[in-house]
Amino acid sequence: MFEVVTLLLMATAGTAVVWKGSAWLEDAANKLAVAYGLPAVVQGAVIAAVGSSTPELASVLLATLLHGEFELGVGSIVGSAVFNLLVIPGLAVLVGGGIDTTRELVYKESLFYMLAVASLLLTFSLAVIYNPVETVGGPIRGDVSRPLALFPVALYGLYLFTQYLDAAESDEAADASIALARTWFWFVVGLVFIVVGVEALVRAAIGLGDAFGTPSFLWGMTVVAAGSSLPDTFVSLTAAKADRPTVTLANVLGSNTFDLLVAVPVGVLVAGSLPVNFAHIVPMMGFLVLATIVFFAISRTGMQLSRREAWSLLVLYAAFVCWLLLESLRIVSVLEF
Template identity: 70%
Template sequence: MFDVAALLALAAVATAVVWKGSTWLEESADGLAAGYGVPAVVQGAIIAAAGSSMPELVSVLVATLRHGEFELGVGAIVGSAVFNLLVVPAVAALAADSDGMSTGAELVYKEALFYMLAVASLLLTFSLAVIYNPLDGPGLRGDVTRPLALFPLVLYGLYVFTQYLDTADHEGEADPDVDLGRAWLWFGLGLAVIVVGVEGLVQAALGLGDAFGTPAFLWGMTVVAAGSSIPDAFVSITAARSGRPSVSLANVLGSNVFDLLVAVPVGVLVAGTLAITFAHIVPMMGFLILATIVFFTIVRTDMLLSEREAWTLLVLYGLFVVWLLLESVGASDIVPT
């Protein structure tokens, strides 16, 4: 019990470290975007999304390269996506001054639908790995290769291109008052601090997996995912309180698209070939699909995320955590150990 308490304390400290590093990185990224006068599409779809999603990207790289736990990194990405869909919008809606948070047709019919395509493409990538690169041993297992990893990356390129088409007539102007050297320094410091914090989160997830005798990726879906999603939560809450609900929800969806189509494939490209167990991946992706359907239905209804609907999202996330706890103590056998 003492070891579990120490691991949870490590996760809490690591979360604070990730939050601090993410704050420095996002502020410096905004400064760099203004200093170089990049177009709005680059700032929104690439710089802002990459900045808020850097903890998730680092979690995949750290889990894969340092600990050989690619599935833990995938679990962190999927868990972060679920957290972003269910917790971040709900908290932002409850924190907003008005009764609920408006969504909008563009957000629902473009951003949300493309996000659904991102979920489907990642599941398809894992399925193709099992079909065309099967591995010996119990259960369905397969290798995710670099050619397969290129598929979601190409799709992300399509996402950026569609954003470019929407903003092709808008060109940014460089801000001469931005100190680019200082901005790059803080960007590097923020990234370094995030790496340290994510290492702590991964260590906690691995330790909890050993303590309870369960796959570490289950803890990656909660401990690492929640810790790495804190920056997205603060960005969305701030936007909602300042009367910019579309920015709040767009940050959630843009971050998830980046996580699914860039963070996971980058881990494969860096490491080469990585093995996945289909019996582990399917329950994770299944709950993500369920969360996606609920989220889309709620934001589409009257184009408003009401307080009652916000609590519904929080209850669903609570059920998600309960399921993971039942898996951890062996009360549920959906995910094989």
Template identity: 70%
Template structure:
């Protein structure tokens, strides 16, 4: 019991470290974008998304390269996507007065690419099982580098469509930005994030050993929630300042980056990585359910009301309960 408490305490401290590092990294990334006169499309689709998603990207790389737990990294990405869809918009809507209005551009354009991102990642894992099968229980397969490139190509299409929407925008460089100082804080923020993510991954692995369950189950909660805290505060701040579209765009942009860039990054860096389809399908299945509920809610009346926000939080509560039941052996949807 004491070991479990210590691991949860480690996760809490690591979350705070990730939060601080993400704050430094995102603010320095904004300064660099302004200092170099980066176009709005690059700043929004790449720099802002990568900045807020850096903890998730580091989670995949640390889990894969240091501990050989690629599925833990995938679990962290899927869990973070679920957290971003259900908790972050709900918290932002509750923080804003009278709920949070959405918009057709956000719901239709961003929804299209987000749904394509979910489908493409599931297709990538399916192709791994079909064309590169491995011996073992649960339909195992190798995700190769060529397969890892498939989601990245789709992300390139996402960036290209954003570019077409803002091709005529011109952004002048801000001469008042101290680029050297900005790069220093960017590197420091990244280093702090790596330290914090290391703590999150260690706590997930330790909890998996303590309960005798796969570590990726804890990656879907401990690592995912810890790495998604920065997104939550960015979205809540945007909602309180009367910029609800920025709040939701941050959520969807971060998720698209996580699914199409962060997961393939582990494959491209490490080479061929094995996955168990029986583990992946329940994770992706709940993500698809959360996606359907989220877009159904934000589409109705183009408003995320306070009642709907509580519905999203309730669904996330069910997600956590399911993972707890899996962890203590009272549910066997995910084979161990």
């Protein structure tokens, strides 16, 4: 019991450090966007999204390189994506009132994000088909190689190109009054704090998995995912209070797109090749697909997120957490381990 309490305190401390680092990083990222004269959608979908996705990227790299737990990193990415889709818009609506969506967000950002989900699942499927790992009577496994990992990264390059075209057509004026050197300094300091905080979250997830005799990726989908999603929550709720719904939803979708197309493949590109358990990946990605469909349907109806729809998103996330809890207690066994 003492060990579990210690691990939970470690996770809490890591979350606090991530929060502080994210505050510095997000403030610097917003100033940089204004300094370079970027439009609101690009600011939310690229600058703020990449900045707030740093914890997820750090979780994949640290879990893979330091602890040999690639699936923990993938679990944290999927769990964070589910959290971003269901919890952040729900809270943003409850904090700032109903959020109006736009056709650009629904038909560009949302659809590209759906493409990101499909491409990552396809990458894992190709790994099982073309790079199978022989396991006698065990689960289906495959090695994700560097050539396969380049596929989602290339897709993110296409995403950046579309954002570049939007920025090129923008008439936003650059703000020359912002001190770029100082702003970049606090951006880097924020990144360092985030890495330290995420390492504490990863260690806590591995320790909780050992303490309860369950795979660490289950805790990565909850503990690490929720802790690393705080930057996205901070950015989106701040934007909602300031009545900037475009930044709120663009940050959520842009952050998830970056996580799926860059954060996961980067672990593979650094390590060379990494094995995945298809029995774990498919149910995780399956729930992410479900959350994506629900989010898209709700954001499209009436081109607005209402309070009732916000509560629906939060209830669905509660069901997600309950499912993982039942898995950890071995009451259900959709995730075979």
